[in-house]
Amino acid sequence: MTALRRVTPQLLTLAALVALVTLFFPDFLRIEVVNGRLVGPIMDILKRGAPVGLLAVGMTLVIATRGIDLSVGTTMAITGAVAAWSITQGYGLGGALALALLAGVLAGLWNGTLVAIIGIQPIVATLILMTSGRGIAQLVTEGRILTFSHDGMAFFGSGDLLGIPAPALLWGLTAVAVALLMRRSALGMLIEAVGVNRAASALAGVNATVLLIAVYVASGLCAALAGIVATADIRGADANNAGLWLELDAILAVVIGGNSLLGGRFSIAASVLGALIIQTVDTGILLAGFPSEYNLVIKAGLVLVILVLQSPNLAHHWYALRRAAQARRERAMDTAKETGQ
Structure with missing residues (x-):
C-alpha cells in the first residue's frame, strides 16, 4: 500500500495524459495483433521508451x-559502436553483447573512480566522459555509420517475444530486477544512507566508496543495454546521434518520478513511470499533429512545475499554512465550546 501511494501522483499524471491524447487521437488505446505481434500506439510507446527507461533505472541509483x-x-x-563493430568483425552475438556490456562497465567504473576515489564533483566527472565519449565512439566506427546485418542482434531492437516488443521486455525486466534487488536486500537502504549523508554512513560502517563506484557501474550497464537497443533498432551504430541528449530525458524521468535531486529515498517504479510519461508526451504530440518542437516546451514546463512542487521553501510554506489553518480551527472550536457554556 505504501509503494502504491508513493507512485499515485505519477499514475494519475499518466492517466490524465492518456485521456488527453485519446481526445485528439481516438485510436490511441487500440491494440491489434498483426502477424503475431501486438501493434498500436501503446506498444510503440513501450518500445520507443526503452532507451530512456533503461537510462532512468541507472540514473535513479546515481541520483539517490x-x-x-x-x-x-x-x-x-x-557501447552501440562496440556492438556494431564486434558484429562486423565476426565476434558473433555473444561476443558483441559481452564487449558492449564491458564497455558500459568500464565507462561506469571511470565515472565512479573520479567521483568516489579522486573526489571530483559528479557533474564535472561525468561531463568529462560526456565530452570525450563521442570521439571514442567515432574512433570505433571510423567516423561513419557502421551498419551490420545480424538477425540475432536486430532482435533486441525490432524483435518480439510472445507478441511483445523485445525492447519493452528488456527494460521492463531490468527495472523489476533492479527494484527487487534494491528492496529485497540492504542495498537500497545503504544507497539511501550514502545519499542522505555520506560521512555519517561511512562512520556507521557503510563502505561508501565501493557503493558509489557500484552505482555508477550500474548506470553504465543500463546505458550499455540502451545502446544495444538503439543500435539493434537501426541495425547500425551512429556515433554522432546515438543517445544524443537522452541523459536529459533520463534525469527528467527521475525527477518526474518524484525522486529528489538532493539524494536519499528513491523509487525505481516512479522513475519508470516518469519515462512512460515522457514517451507518452512525445508520441501524443506527434499523433495529435502538433510540431515536434512542442516537446521541448512541454518538457521544460514539466521540469519547472515539478521542481517548484519539490522546492523546500514551498514545502515549508505549505506546512506553515496547514499549521495556521489547524490553529484557527482549534481556536474556533474552543470559542464555540465557551459560547455553548
Whole structure:
C-alpha cells in the first residue's frame, strides 16, 4: 500500500495524459495483433521508451547518492559502436553483447573512480566522459555509420517475444530486477544512507566508496543495454546521434518520478513511470499533429512545475499554512465550546 501511494501522483499524471491524447487521437488505446505481434500506439510507446527507461533505472541509483551521470547518452554511443563493430568483425552475438556490456562497465567504473576515489564533483566527472565519449565512439566506427546485418542482434531492437516488443521486455525486466534487488536486500537502504549523508554512513560502517563506484557501474550497464537497443533498432551504430541528449530525458524521468535531486529515498517504479510519461508526451504530440518542437516546451514546463512542487521553501510554506489553518480551527472550536457554556 505504501509503494502504491508513493507512485499515485505519477499514475494519475499518466492517466490524465492518456485521456488527453485519446481526445485528439481516438485510436490511441487500440491494440491489434498483426502477424503475431501486438501493434498500436501503446506498444510503440513501450518500445520507443526503452532507451530512456533503461537510462532512468541507472540514473535513479546515481541520483539517490546525490550524484548525477551526464555521460549516459555518450555511453550509449560507445557501447552501440562496440556492438556494431564486434558484429562486423565476426565476434558473433555473444561476443558483441559481452564487449558492449564491458564497455558500459568500464565507462561506469571511470565515472565512479573520479567521483568516489579522486573526489571530483559528479557533474564535472561525468561531463568529462560526456565530452570525450563521442570521439571514442567515432574512433570505433571510423567516423561513419557502421551498419551490420545480424538477425540475432536486430532482435533486441525490432524483435518480439510472445507478441511483445523485445525492447519493452528488456527494460521492463531490468527495472523489476533492479527494484527487487534494491528492496529485497540492504542495498537500497545503504544507497539511501550514502545519499542522505555520506560521512555519517561511512562512520556507521557503510563502505561508501565501493557503493558509489557500484552505482555508477550500474548506470553504465543500463546505458550499455540502451545502446544495444538503439543500435539493434537501426541495425547500425551512429556515433554522432546515438543517445544524443537522452541523459536529459533520463534525469527528467527521475525527477518526474518524484525522486529528489538532493539524494536519499528513491523509487525505481516512479522513475519508470516518469519515462512512460515522457514517451507518452512525445508520441501524443506527434499523433495529435502538433510540431515536434512542442516537446521541448512541454518538457521544460514539466521540469519547472515539478521542481517548484519539490522546492523546500514551498514545502515549508505549505506546512506553515496547514499549521495556521489547524490553529484557527482549534481556536474556533474552543470559542464555540465557551459560547455553548
